[in-house]
Amino acid sequence: MGLQWLFDIAGPFHISGAVVLLPFIQDDYAISTAAVAWAVVVYFLATAVFTLPAAYLGNTAGRKKLVLIGTAIDMLSQFAIFLAPPFWLFVLVRLAGGAGNAMIVPNLNPITIGAYPRQRRGRAIGLIMLGLGFGMILSTLVAGIAADTAGWQYLFLLTGCMYAALFAGVALFSRESEALSPLPSALKRMDYAGMLLLGALLVCLTMGVQRLGGSLTDPLGWALVGAAVPLAAVFVYAERRAPSPLAPLDLFAQRGFSAAVGQLFTMTMMRSAHAFLLPFYLIQGLGWSGSLAGSIQIALNAGQPVFGPVVGTLADRRGARVFILGAQALMAGGTIALMSLGAAPAPVLVALSLGLIGASLGVFRPPNLKVIYDAVPPERMSLAPGVQLLTAHGSNAIGSSFVAVLLAFFLSGGAANTEAYRSSLLVMVAGFVVVNAAIWLFARGGRAARGA
Numbered sequence: 001m002g003l004q005w006l007f008d009i010a011g012p013f014h015i016s017g018a019v020v021l022l023p024f025i026q027d028d029y030a031i032s033t034a035a036v037a038w039a040v041v042v043y044f045l046a047t048a049v050f051t052l053p054a055a056y057l058g059n060t061a062g063r064k065k066l067v068l069i070g071t072a073i074d075m076l077s078q079f080a081i082f083l084a085p086p087f088w089l090f091v092l093v094r095l096a097g098g099a100g101n102a103m104i105v106p107n108l109n110p111i112t113i114g115a116y117p118r119q120r121r122g123r124a125i126g127l128i129m130l131g132l133g134f135g136m137i138l139s140t141l142v143a144g145i146a147a148d149t150a151g152w153q154y155l156f157l158l159t160g161c162m163y164a165a166l167f168a169g170v171a172l173f174s175r176e177s178e179a180l181s182p183l184p185s186a187l188k189r190m191d192y193a194g195m196l197l198l199g200a201l202l203v204c205l206t207m208g209v210q211r212l213g214g215s216l217t218d219p220l221g222w223a224l225v226g227a228a229v230p231l232a233a234v235f236v237y238a239e240r241r242a243p244s245p246l247a248p249l250d251l252f253a254q255r256g257f258s259a260a261v262g263q264l265f266t267m268t269m270m271r272s273a274h275a276f277l278l279p280f281y282l283i284q285g286l287g288w289s290g291s292l293a294g295s296i297q298i299a300l301n302a303g304q305p306v307f308g309p310v311v312g313t314l315a316d317r318r319g320a321r322v323f324i325l326g327a328q329a330l331m332a333g334g335t336i337a338l339m340s341l342g343a344a345p346a347p348v349l350v351a352l353s354l355g356l357i358g359a360s361l362g363v364f365r366p367p368n369l370k371v372i373y374d375a376v377p378p379e380r381m382s383l384a385p386g387v388q389l390l391t392a393h394g395s396n397a398i399g400s401s402f403v404a405v406l407l408a409f410f411l412s413g414g415a416a417n418t419e420a421y422r423s424s425l426l427v428m429v430a431g432f433v434v435v436n437a438a439i440w441l442f443a444r445g446g447r448a449a450r451g452a
Helices: 002-029 038-061 063-082 087-113 118-148 153-173 183-189 192-214 219-241 255-285 290-296 303-318 321-339 347-374 383-412 417-451
Strands: none
Touching (some): 002 255, 038 063, 038 192, 063 087, 087 118, 118 153, 118 290, 118 303, 118 347, 192 219, 192 383, 255 321, 255 383, 290 347, 303 321, 303 347, 321 347, 321 417, 347 383, 383 417
């Protein structure tokens, strides 16, 4: 758990923290809002594309190997970004770092959670949320201070050093999982067709939405978004016929599992929308400093270490549904409260509204992940965090890109920064409520069928 916490603190520093840095990176490179979004979107995208292949390799060739390789890649990417390369190279380095992150999460989490008995799995997930919550709380504060004082590059130097410590800790203290096959055999049997189709699907969808963020009339953007639909159909068809499918389509036959993945997707999209919009709203719209904006955003993440361990333990005893529904109500309520603050809100009111959103994330994640983990058999344990990571980072990439489109659309119509911010959130929260209502009806239909 100590190694898990080290990773859970280091990761948010350069993922959540990088969002706070976006206005500063944009100014240094003199690029548009849609372009600077690639500093975070490409990391989410690479993680989403490579996470299921990394989960497959961890289940077969050994999880510790994948954790060490991924940590080394992500560590080197942090040090490379510290050197402030040209922006096109910055994006390529972040792409490599996202691939490294995809190797760590699906394989380090099962090593940690596997040390706990099944009936205490919610408690283990809650403890992981404790470390992750502290990492996210510190990330925005540290990023804001770094940007105002030493420079935004120094955040990546710090995270590179933390990954070096993680690499040493995993190498010295972590035990290798039982491998089902040697690495050459695992590579030979990998579902490469599924990996390519999934990658093409995510790239087309994310790049298409991202281009539309720069211009809603961009024909290539619409073509890429349109191409994602047949790619999704071909991917599902190929996975049904593959001897060793990359995606666990059999798990999605369980309505509870499918509902949990859908709820995770929508909740993460809402969080990514808030995380992307807040720096522009607070720094460019309200004129706050990076340190003040980063400090206020602590409230967005404070709920995880507070509620995570408690809700995780309660979910072991009382089930997950009531906590997931309560979390969704908190997310919608916090977003509506944030939208109603006016053009010059007091910092304390912003913090209170963000606190409701942070509480929703702390209440939501342990029971949601418990449902996902409980649906996966032990021999395929890396699939649980793999699906979770694919869903979360895929929705992060899509959510950040989509909300950038909304922001650009409302700004192009002549709206002020604060008004464009509220209008973007209104679209997001309306979609959140409608989609989750449909998901609950879908899950209820599955329970009724089992009862009959």
